[in-house]
Structure formats: C-alpha cells, structure tokens
Amino acid sequence: xxxxxxxxxxxxxxxxxxxxxxxxxxxxxxxxxxxxxxxxxxxxxxxxxxxxxxxxxxxxxxxxxxxxxxxxxxxxxxxxxxxxxxxxxxxxxxxxxxxxxxxxxxxxxxxxxxxxxxxxxxxxxxxxxxxxxxxxxxxxxxxxxxxxxxxxxxxxxxxxxxxxxxxxxxxxxxxxxxxxxxxxxxxxxxxxxxxxxxxxxxxxxxxxxxxxxxxxxxxxxxxxxxxxxxxxxxxxxxxxxxxxxxxxxxxxxxxxxxxxxxxxxxxxxxxxxxxxxxxxxxxxxxxxxxxxxxxxxxxxxxxxxxxxxxxxx
Numbered sequence: 001x002x003x004x005x006x007x008x009x010x011x012x013x014x015x016x017x018x019x020x021x022x023x024x025x026x027x028x029x030x031x032x033x034x035x036x037x038x039x040x041x042x043x044x045x046x047x048x049x050x051x052x053x054x055x056x057x058x059x060x061x062x063x064x065x066x067x068x069x070x071x072x073x074x075x076x077x078x079x080x081x082x083x084x085x086x087x088x089x090x091x092x093x094x095x096x097x098x099x100x101x102x103x104x105x106x107x108x109x110x111x112x113x114x115x116x117x118x119x120x121x122x123x124x125x126x127x128x129x130x131x132x133x134x135x136x137x138x139x140x141x142x143x144x145x146x147x148x149x150x151x152x153x154x155x156x157x158x159x160x161x162x163x164x165x166x167x168x169x170x171x172x173x174x175x176x177x178x179x180x181x182x183x184x185x186x187x188x189x190x191x192x193x194x195x196x197x198x199x200x201x202x203x204x205x206x207x208x209x210x211x212x213x214x215x216x217x218x219x220x221x222x223x224x225x226x227x228x229x230x231x232x233x234x235x236x237x238x239x240x241x242x243x244x245x246x247x248x249x250x251x252x253x254x255x256x257x258x259x260x261x262x263x264x265x266x267x268x269x270x271x272x273x274x275x276x277x278x279x280x281x282x283x284x285x286x287x288x289x290x291x292x293x294x295x296x297x298x299x300x301x302x303x304x305x306x307x308x309x310x311x312x313x
Contacts (some may be wrong), residue, residue, distance in 0.1 A: 005164040005202050006247075008238065010059040013170065016237035021067050023052045025074040031086035033093050035300060037270055038127075039191075039225065043300050045093040046129075049086040051079060053109040056102030058133055060157075061169045062200060064236035065101035073108045080117040087121065095127040097155075104130035104154075105140045112140065119147035129193070131155040134173050134181035142188055153191035155228070156181060161218040162211045165202050179222045186223045193226035194219045198259050199251035200232050201242050208232075208251050212259040220268040227263060230274040231256050231281055253281045253291060260295060261304045272299045284312035 023029050030050040038044045055069035083098070098118075102109050110118075122128050132141070132154050145152040158178055160166050166175065185192050196215045199208025216227045231251050234240050242248040256273060263271030273295050282288030287310035294305055 005168045007168055008061060008170060010170070013059045013061060013238050016241060017066070018237055020069065023068055023070060025052050025070055025078050026081060026085075028052055028082040028086050029068045031090060033090050036095070036272070037300050037302055038095070039270070044095060045091070046095040046097060047087065047090050047093040047125075048097040048099060049083055051082055051098060051100040051110075053079065053100050053102070054106075056106065056109070056133075058102075058170070058172055060159075060171050062159075062197065062232055062236070062239060064233070064239075066236075069101050073111065076111050076113055077117070079110055079114045080121060083118060083121050094125065095129065095150075096122055096125045097129040099131050099155075102131075103133045103136045105132050105136045105138070105144070107140075115144050116147060119144065123149055126150045127153055127191075129153040129155055131157070131195075133157070133171075134178045137181040137184055141185065141190060145188070145190055151191055153193060154185055155193045155195060156224075157195045158215060158219055158224075159195065159197045160200055160211055161215040162203075165200055165211070168202055169200060175218075182219075182223045191226075192224050193228060194224045196227055196229045198229055198231045198256055199249070201239070201248040205249070205252060205255060209255045209258050213262045216259070216263045216271060217266060217268075220266065224269065226270040226272070228272045228274060229256075229259050229263065231278070233277070233280070250281060253278075253283060253288070256281060257291065257295065257307070260298055264298060264302055264304055270302060275299075284310060286310055287312060 028049050029052050033045050033047050035043050036046045054073045055066050104110055127150050128148055134156050159169055182192050198212045219227050234243055260273040275292055275295055278292050287308050290308045294308055298305055
C-alpha cells in the first residue's frame with residue numbers, strides 16, 4: 001500500500017460512519033423537478049426521484065449516500081410505489097432520473113421483478129436515467145431498455161481517471177472496467193453519462209483541477225455523452241479523518257468554476273456541475289451566491305459566461 005495512495009478496507013470505512021437516517025421503504029427519501037439542458041440543446045424539466053432501497057455493496061471511500069438506505073432489500077412492489085408516490089406529487093416533466101444511492105441493476109437494491117411495473121409508470125417519459133456501477137452493466141440493462149418507450153440512459157461513476165486515486169477510492173473497478181461498460185452500453189444503443197469528482201482525496205488543489213479536466217476528456221474519449229462534475233465533500237466519517245490527516249481538502253469554488261469552464265470549452269458533450277449544497281464552498285458571502293448563479297446558468301447554456309467580479313479576489 002502506497003503512503004500517498006492508501007487503500008482502506010470496507011470495515012475501516014464503515015467503522016467510523018455516523019448513523020443512517022431513518023428512512024421509510026414505502027417512500028422515496030426525496031423528489032424534485034429541475035431544468036436541465038437536453039442532448040438536443042433545449043432546456044427541459046427533469047423529474048428526479050431518490051429511491052429508498054438496500055445499501056450499495058460497494059463501500060466507496062467518498063460516498064455518503066448510504067445514509068438514506070435500508071439494511072435489507074425492500075419488499076417487492078415498494079420501488080414502483082415510491083415512484084408512483086413521487087410522480088403524483090411532481091409537475092409534468094419530459095425526462096426522469098431514478099437515483100437510488102447505488103446501482104439500479106443491483107438485484108438486492110431494486111428487485112428485478114419490479115422492472116415491468118417501473119417501466120409502466122415511466123411510459124410517458126422521453127428519457128429514463130438510472131445510476132449503476134460499471135461492473136453491473138449487463139443483460140439486465142438491455143431487458144429494462146426494451147421495456148421502456150423512451151430512451152434509457154445509464155449514469156456511471158468514473159470519479160477520476162487517475163489510476164492510483166481510483167484504486168484508493170475503493171470503487172472496486174479499473175479504467176478498463178469503466179471503458180468496457182461504456183462500450184457495451186453505447187453498442188446496445190443506451191446513452192451514458194458519467195460522474196466525475198473535483199479534487200477527490202490524495203490530490204492537491206492543482207492536481208484536483210488537472211485530473212478532473214483530464215477525466216472529463218477521458219470520459220468523452222471512451223464514449224460518454226454527458227459529464228456531471230461534483231465537488232468532493234466530507235460528511236461520511238472517513239473523509240473527516242482523511243481531512244484531519246492531511247489527505248483531503250474540499251476544492252475551492254474557483255477550482256469548481258475552472259473545471260466546468262474547461263469542460264464546456266471542449267465542446268464534446270454536455271458538462272454540468274453539481275450545485276447542490278454549493279454554499280459550503282463559498283469563500284466570500286458577497287460573491288458566492290452570484291457565482292453559484294453563474295454556474296447554474298452555464299449548466300443550462302453550455303457557454304462560458306463572464307466571471308463574477310468581487311473585491312475578494
């Protein structure tokens with residue numbers, strides 16, 4: 001094990017977690033509608049349903065989504081009921097994301113016996129986006145694709161194309177695994193987007209920007225059509241420990257801006273930045289809100305807009 005890129009066992013990561021949230025397997029833990037720039041260039045509403053299901057078997061170092069999961073597989077019918085509950089309360093949208101804090105095609109998370117009912121509920125959507133681990137992309141994806149009237153899009157967590165850091169994140173995949181999954185999905189007429197971290201553990205600020213930009217380029221090289229870049233956060237126990245030991249610091253807001261700007265300038269596909277909870281990255285209360293608004297506008301326009309000026313920099 002390298003001192004620069006240590007690898008932690010699952011039990012070490014789990015041992016210092018805070019408690020899970022109290023979730024109800026009959027209800028999604030959140031749902032919302034927000035605008036997103038579609039592949040065709042238009043801005044359209046996307047419904048996102050955050051499903052409550054069994055915890056992901058992959059104990060990724062930086063993940064905190066397990067907080068909203070159960071310890072056991074939810075009963076058959078629970079996932080369709082959650083989706084129906086959310087859609088009945090959301091305004092109309094053309095596209096839908098089913099995010100489940102893990103992999104949609106993990107049989108212990110989403111019972112395959114529910115796939116037909118899920119597809120029926122999503123009959124009116126043009127695009128159905130699910131998240132999945134690259135190593136769980138197989139025939140189940142194709143069977144679900146064939147049940148849909150709209151297009152299936154699978155969101156894969158690349159995180160970084162830095163091989164040593166990727167190994168340290170405990171994702172249990174290699175770059176070859178990622179490329180194999182993308183190639184398979186694209187060959188089978190399934191769209192692909194990718195999640196990429198801005199400054200994961202074991203990187204300096206400069207390395208965080210460099211490798212996030214390189215990871216966006218790599219993702220496009222292997223066939224990904226859309227990249228979502230995410231500022232790395234603490235909040236799961238092990239990340240706080242890494243921060244105390246000097247192995248991790250969150251990226252600056254300027255680094256977040258730079259990665260989005262460089263990704264858009266590639267003009268190779270849509271690049272978004274995750275602005276959820278972005279306030280924690282504000283260094284200045286005067287310009288922070290305006291800089292967030294700029295990032296949101298760049299997400300929708302896919303154009304690099306003039307920077308926000310402020311006396312703080």
